[in-house]
Amino acid sequence: MQTLAQNLSSQGIEAPLSQLIHTLADTSKAISHAVRHGALAGVLGATEQENVQGETQKKLDVITNDMLKDALKADSTVRGLASEEEDYIVEVGQSGDFLVCFDPLDGSSNIDINSLVGTIFSVLPAPSGELSEKSFLQAGRNQVAAGYVLYGPSTMLALTTGKGVQLFTLNPDTNEYLLTCEAMSISKDTSEFAINMSNQRFWEAPMQTYISDLLLGKIGPREKSFNMRWIAAMVGDVHRVLSRGGLFTYPTDNKNPEKPYKLRLMYEANPMSFLVEQAGGKASTGYEAIMDIAPTDIHQRVAVILGSANEVDACLEYHSVDYSEEPNL
Numbered sequence: 001m002q003t004l005a006q007n008l009s010s011q012g013i014e015a016p017l018s019q020l021i022h023t024l025a026d027t028s029k030a031i032s033h034a035v036r037h038g039a040l041a042g043v044l045g046a047t048e049q050e051n052v053q054g055e056t057q058k059k060l061d062v063i064t065n066d067m068l069k070d071a072l073k074a075d076s077t078v079r080g081l082a083s084e085e086e087d088y089i090v091e092v093g094q095s096g097d098f099l100v101c102f103d104p105l106d107g108s109s110n111i112d113i114n115s116l117v118g119t120i121f122s123v124l125p126a127p128s129g130e131l132s133e134k135s136f137l138q139a140g141r142n143q144v145a146a147g148y149v150l151y152g153p154s155t156m157l158a159l160t161t162g163k164g165v166q167l168f169t170l171n172p173d174t175n176e177y178l179l180t181c182e183a184m185s186i187s188k189d190t191s192e193f194a195i196n197m198s199n200q201r202f203w204e205a206p207m208q209t210y211i212s213d214l215l216l217g218k219i220g221p222r223e224k225s226f227n228m229r230w231i232a233a234m235v236g237d238v239h240r241v242l243s244r245g246g247l248f249t250y251p252t253d254n255k256n257p258e259k260p261y262k263l264r265l266m267y268e269a270n271p272m273s274f275l276v277e278q279a280g281g282k283a284s285t286g287y288e289a290i291m292d293i294a295p296t297d298i299h300q301r302v303a304v305i306l307g308s309a310n311e312v313d314a315c316l317e318y319h320s321v322d323y324s325e326e327p328n329l
């Protein structure tokens with residue numbers, strides 16, 4: 001099995017990007033170690049702090065953010081970083097080639113129940129000139145690399161540099177990432193979907209109708225039965241979609257009109273969309289491809305529908321219908 005270094009070199013990845021990917025991969029090994037020690041290391045539970053998005057930070061949110069920040073600050077290829085847990089962008093060096101956006105610990109609500117969590121990252125080219133938040137506001141199409149690390153029964157790194165999606169598994173005996181799937185591929189069709197059903201009454205008409213039709217199974221317009229899964233960590237749900245197909249969505253809702261979306265564009269939706277497209281799937285808001293969005297804020301949120309191409313298309317058809325005349329929606 002190829003090591004991460006061997007795989008990057010066989011893909012012809014240039015030295016600066018390879019260095020950065022190693023920094024991220026090495027830090028994820030340390031995070032995996034901390035996550036695995038859980039209560040033994042006193043890292044479970046919440047802090048008294050909130051992040052810029054008004055969410056109470058878990059201890060591990062802060063610990064993992066600091067680990068990644070420190071490692072990226074020491075990497076000469078990094079010009080700046082943006083994190084879910086940082087209010088503002090952080091300038092790192094004067095001359096680095098890359099900007100890194102990351103969610104240090106995705107699925108925070110799973111920490112205290114010993115369930116799946118992960119790290120998501122997106123690498124953008126650093127524009128020349130003075131660094132500001134504007135430097136980061138690039139469409140997802142500009143990403144030069146993206147990936148996630150899943151801290152599950154085994155620790156796995158899914159990575160794309162625009163040449164398909166490679167999956168590595170951390171060998172716990174040698175602490176080395178080894179290539180265990182050289183080209184992840186999402187089946188075009190699926191009969192599995194993932195959505196937080198408890199928000200059903202808050203969704204817009206297209207999603208209400210689409211999910212109702214899935215639930216009707218064989219007696220409905222789709223004429224087949226669908227299964228549902230919800231891990232409550234995007235990283236786990238997207239990993240399942242990459243592994244065996246499926247549709248994952250966190251749609252627009254009006255639960256809190258000031259927050260119509262949940263997932264963050266720069267460090268959740270864009271990197272996952274890059275991976276999904278590279279594995280042959282699709283990623284949309286319902287109205288446009290996620291990676292085509294021109295960002296306006298590093299912490300901006302967005303509706304996400306991603307996964308098996310034909311099923312995403314089926315969902316998008318519901319978004320092209322005018323429901324304004326429908327009495328009950």
Ligand SMILES: O=P(O)(O)OC[C@H]1O[C@](O)(COP(=O)(O)O)[C@@H](O)[C@@H]1O
Nearest residue numbers: 105106107108109196232233234235
């Ligand atoms: O709590 P809900 O509604 O199930 O939302 C789960 C979603 O929220 C998230 O946990 C948000 O990520 P963070 O844990 O990084 O804030 C996603 O990973 C996941 O898909």
Ligand SMILES: [Mg+2]
Nearest residue numbers: 103105106107
């Ligand atoms: Mg997250």
Ligand SMILES: [Mg+2]
Nearest residue numbers: 084103105106
């Ligand atoms: Mg997070």
